[in-house]
Amino acid sequence: MTLKNVIVSHPESGAVTVFAAVSDESVAEAVAGVGGCVSLDISGELRHRAGGAATMNSWVESMRACSPTRKSSLSKDNQLAWKLPSALEKLDEIIRASEGKKIVMFLDYDGTLSPIVDDPDRAFMSNSMRATVRKLATYFPTAIVSGRSRAKVYNFVRLAELYYAGSHGMDIKGPSKGSKYAKGEQTGVLFQPASEFLPMIDEVHKILSEKIKSFPGATVENNKFCASVHFRCVEEKEWGELAKEVGSVVKQYPKLRISQGRKVLEIRPIIKWDKGKALEFLLQSLGYANSNDVFPVYIGDDRTDEDAFKVLRERGQGSGILVTQTPKDTHASYSLQDPSEVMVFLRRLVEWRKMARRRQCRLRREIEQMKAK
């Protein structure tokens, strides 16, 4: 009898259940009536289960649930799970929790700093958001963590003073002139854990570009260390067939896996690396590997950001903020509605830091004056 570790995805909630070392029969039982599954064999290699129609359905259902136009399709239980306080209303609470610690900012791009638009190449960031992030980086170390290629997300943001973690954190680079926050050299590429997969991703990107031609509106983006098939402009009735097509291509590459985001399927190497690992790597780069003196704030809108929220929960540090207008199961602690609320939140954080710094300076001057008397 073959034993496997199995991950079952629940399409309604987007949650996953892990079954350790179970038989094929138990797999069938676990999957029945739930959704799709991928299996992780004992050697640790993740594979899509043969005939993964259920997996495809699960992705498509999850994508529908993630769609901003679907506000009422979730179960009552999920609505009850929707109790995240607003990060704007709880700003004082977040500030109190960060007292005496160094705040480090992590920002997703699409749906967080820029609105989700039909054409992913036109997901521009507003000038006012750029000015806000520039200001933010003068007070706190700031990183952009995106599923996009690093070059593409940099072209959107165009702020050289930030850290960039592209391709879901698989391509990390420091600020172009070094960081005032980190000790030692922080320029240039800091980490690329998936370099060996570059030719494979290129190949899959080319094949998928051909395959999706029969689906009007579908696009595939080469994000260097991963590829993204965008469903944003594809008619919803075609989503199932398109997902099936993507699945059949990726099935030929056992070293790649598919994950699902907001109207997108991402094809990524099977390595244990995600936005959560990128967050940990960047904290380590900044000298906060095992420190209690750091307060990371991560803001993101997508399923892939959950890895980072989870890391914060496990570390018992900082705040995860989910950008959403629909109920979702999440590891985040707070929520913001959309990029415009993100901007207000960032501005208020900067304003608080500016005032706190002024107060410190004034206090220092008063103490010096008293000493001089």
Ligand SMILES: [Mg+2]
């Ligand atoms: Mg996003």
